[in-house]
Structures are given as C-alpha cells and as structure tokens.
Amino acid sequence: MKKIVVLFALTLTTFSCGILGSLNSNTSIKPKQSFVLGNNQHGSFQTYLKNEGVTILKIYQAPIDGGTHSPVLIKPQETATIKTEKNTALIIENTGNEFASVTLKVKGDLNLGMTYNN
Numbered sequence: 001m002k003k004i005v006v007l008f009a010l011t012l013t014t015f016s017c018g019i020l021g022s023l024n025s026n027t028s029i030k031p032k033q034s035f036v037l038g039n040n041q042h043g044s045f046q047t048y049l050k051n052e053g054v055t056i057l058k059i060y061q062a063p064i065d066g067g068t069h070s071p072v073l074i075k076p077q078e079t080a081t082i083k084t085e086k087n088t089a090l091i092i093e094n095t096g097n098e099f100a101s102v103t104l105k106v107k108g109d110l111n112l113g114m115t116y117n118n
Helices: 002-017
Strands: 022-029 034-037 045-051 057-063 069-074 079-084 088-094 100-108 114-117
Touching (some): 034 100, 069 079, 079 088
Antiparallel strands (some): 034 088, 045 079, 045 100
8 A cells, every 4th residue: 555655756757846736636546545745844835636435525724733624425437626834734535435536737836745544
C-alpha cells in the first residue's frame, strides 16, 4: 500500500509540474475510505472537483491543528469548487460501498501532502 501511495504522489507531482501552476488528477477512493489533500503546512489552495463515480462524496476541511468544518455532499456527476485555507486539509470521503472516482484540478499552493485514510 505504501508503494501505491508513493507512486500516486509521484505521478501527481510529475503531471502537475508542467501544467501552468495547477495539479490535475483523477483519483479513485476505496469504499468507506477517504483521500486527504494537504495534511501538512502549506498556503491556501482552490480545488475544482467532479464526482465521476456512483457514490456520494462527503467533502470537508480539517485544519492541521484539529477539528473539521464546511461539510459538503457531492452526488454522482455533480461538481464543486472548494477554497481551502492555509494549513488545512481537504478530505474527500467515499460514503458508498463501491469505488469512488473524482476528477481534481487544484490551483494555488501545490506543496500538498496526499494520502488515503481508512
């Protein structure tokens, strides 16, 4: 699993380097798991996302010093734009029992840690 996460982060970094200051990705999330973007010290960023899957995604923000706020539910094929403050993670949670797929376009500070949570 560690190798997959490292490979995924490396792939995202590679693709984002030459695309005019943005990170573009299509990310798969296992059932009942979440993808965490920016759980490290960083500046603010903005994420455009589209739920490409068949499950509902719960999106919320989690400052690195604790707590959560601003929950949003994104139905299949819906889109959203989320502005995330500095030193705050964006959590994309798959609420369903099937794999989720989400397209992400991130602008702003791209020095973002990325990981999956159970």
